[in-house]
Amino acid sequence: MKLASGLQYFNTTLALACSLIAISSLNYGFDNQGFSTTEAMDAFDRRFGQFDAATQSYALVPSWLSLFNSLNYIGFAFGVLIGSIISSRFGRRWCMFCMSGYALITATITVTSLNRDQILAARILNYVYVGMELAVVPTFQSEIVPAPVRGLVVGTYQFSIILGGLIVNSICKGTSGIQDDRAWRIPIGLYYIVPFIILCSIWFIPESPRWLLQRGRMDEAKRNIYRLREGCFNEEEIEAEFHELQAALEREADSGAWTDLVKGVDLKRTALVVMVNFFQQATGQAFASQYGAVYIKQLGTVNTFTMTVIIAVINLAAITVTLMWSDKVGRRPMLLASSAVMAIGLLIMGGLGTPTPLTIPMKRGIVAMYVVLAVGFSLGWGPQAYVVATELPALRLRDKTLQLGFTVNVVSNFVVNFTIPYLVDEEYADLESKVGFIFGSISVCAFVTTYLFVPECRGKTLEEIDVMFKSGVKLRKFGSTDASLLLAQPRVSKSLKTETGVLVENQRDLGV
Numbered sequence: 001m002k003l004a005s006g007l008q009y010f011n012t013t014l015a016l017a018c019s020l021i022a023i024s025s026l027n028y029g030f031d032n033q034g035f036s037t038t039e040a041m042d043a044f045d046r047r048f049g050q051f052d053a054a055t056q057s058y059a060l061v062p063s064w065l066s067l068f069n070s071l072n073y074i075g076f077a078f079g080v081l082i083g084s085i086i087s088s089r090f091g092r093r094w095c096m097f098c099m100s101g102y103a104l105i106t107a108t109i110t111v112t113s114l115n116r117d118q119i120l121a122a123r124i125l126n127y128v129y130v131g132m133e134l135a136v137v138p139t140f141q142s143e144i145v146p147a148p149v150r151g152l153v154v155g156t157y158q159f160s161i162i163l164g165g166l167i168v169n170s171i172c173k174g175t176s177g178i179q180d181d182r183a184w185r186i187p188i189g190l191y192y193i194v195p196f197i198i199l200c201s202i203w204f205i206p207e208s209p210r211w212l213l214q215r216g217r218m219d220e221a222k223r224n225i226y227r228l229r230e231g232c233f234n235e236e237e238i239e240a241e242f243h244e245l246q247a248a249l250e251r252e253a254d255s256g257a258w259t260d261l262v263k264g265v266d267l268k269r270t271a272l273v274v275m276v277n278f279f280q281q282a283t284g285q286a287f288a289s290q291y292g293a294v295y296i297k298q299l300g301t302v303n304t305f306t307m308t309v310i311i312a313v314i315n316l317a318a319i320t321v322t323l324m325w326s327d328k329v330g331r332r333p334m335l336l337a338s339s340a341v342m343a344i345g346l347l348i349m350g351g352l353g354t355p356t357p358l359t360i361p362m363k364r365g366i367v368a369m370y371v372v373l374a375v376g377f378s379l380g381w382g383p384q385a386y387v388v389a390t391e392l393p394a395l396r397l398r399d400k401t402l403q404l405g406f407t408v409n410v411v412s413n414f415v416v417n418f419t420i421p422y423l424v425d426e427e428y429a430d431l432e433s434k435v436g437f438i439f440g441s442i443s444v445c446a447f448v449t450t451y452l453f454v455p456e457c458r459g460k461t462l463e464e465i466d467v468m469f470k471s472g473v474k475l476r477k478f479g480s481t482d483a484s485l486l487l488a489q490p491r492v493s494k495s496l497k498t499e500t501g502v503l504v505e506n507q508r509d510l511g512v
Helices: 012-024 026-038 042-048 062-068 072-090 092-111 116-144 147-175 182-204 209-214 218-229 235-251 258-262 264-282 292-299 304-329 331-352 360-379 384-391 395-424 432-453 462-470 475-480 494-505
Strands: 050-052 057-059
Touching (some): 012 092, 012 182, 012 218, 026 147, 026 292, 026 304, 042 057, 042 182, 062 116, 062 395, 072 116, 116 209, 116 384, 147 182, 147 304, 147 384, 209 218, 264 432, 304 360, 304 384, 331 360, 331 384, 331 432, 360 432, 384 395, 395 432, 395 462
Antiparallel strands (some): 050 057
8 A cells, every 4th residue: 555655656765865965065054154144143243353443342344244144156157067077977875075075074074164264165165066066966866766756856956955954044043152263163163974874874875876877778778767767666667667768868879969959949948947946045945044143133123043933944844845735736736736735925025025114023023034934935935946946857868958947046145135135235235124125026927937837746746847848748737648658659750749749638637
């Protein structure tokens, strides 16, 4: 009898592989929230800030804060490029091994930082590791799991980031009262733990069967797919999956050129991958994740470090629910709900920030909208953007499409993080929480675009998604189409293909 939880799809090998790959993402959360929260520490401000004679205290200069939270994405972009190359040429496991060894070096540079230039350089260099992680983790996850649990597993990338943030925020709350450099060095010291674990255990994870088949290593690919499926599927089902994958890759014998990304139906697929990566960052989640602690400290209504832990806990609970629902209700409903909740939270935040001066209840309302924003992001755009992005590329263009999409993700993240201090700070645009009007409007655009264009791929194998695009199935019909009808006849005549296309398109659209 099948379990509702989906655990019936995991044998010991697959469960261990998915767990270790997910653990590697904790370091992204450590860095992302570690620096965001330590920026609000008095000890961090004294070490890297500037003395303000008017307030008789140290504070981080807005222009430097902008660079500190944005230039790291230069390293991120470089990491995506390097990670994609290593992952494509040498395998997913080698990419994870290389990035983990590199992370131990950058962690040392970070922990020993003595001035603003060193810690700025350390963060840029550390984000090379984070970029490599983005290039390989969602791709690796999507290639080794069965289709019915792909949303759950790929979504753990964002879950691990949030869990890492919760861990580091909890430690920051405990060290925030220390008045020397140990306050921020202790949480940053966590950066050593995860890379060391991955270095010691990565070779226990089977290499992606899809990647091995693309390199002509058929025997090893077949052995690995058996390792990942035995005990959960019978031999006939494993053989069928292997031959389906083999047949799909044979149809895509040409590895494809960069120019193919903008030709024919592949242009549509490229545009969709770029779109979901853009909206994930352009909807303004960085205002909460990167600048939340600093801004909450400026509002002065609640304890900053207590609030960051509360937001992280709520965030983790929300994404847990999301992962449970992803493969049941689908990607589109989660993205639509996410866009709506984020738009509501951001627009209310903007409205609360319009009166002058702000009252205490208004300030508390703004902090509450941070929680709404975080929950909205975790409902969809946080985890589901990675799920959708890894489902849509053509098999032959998979690495190239994801490299482009994740690069757009990084560039969007850079622009948002670079501009927020200038938009918020009173020395510049002085919008403060009114930036919610900007990001809230973008969230509305994300809702409309998702409704019109994002296909529902819940429960479909990557090979089935590929053949639906090639057969001209309408995007709104993906969820209700039985792709096995198309996959079973890959070389039919044009008239028969048209007849089959009409048949599947006339099925009731239950999945959208």
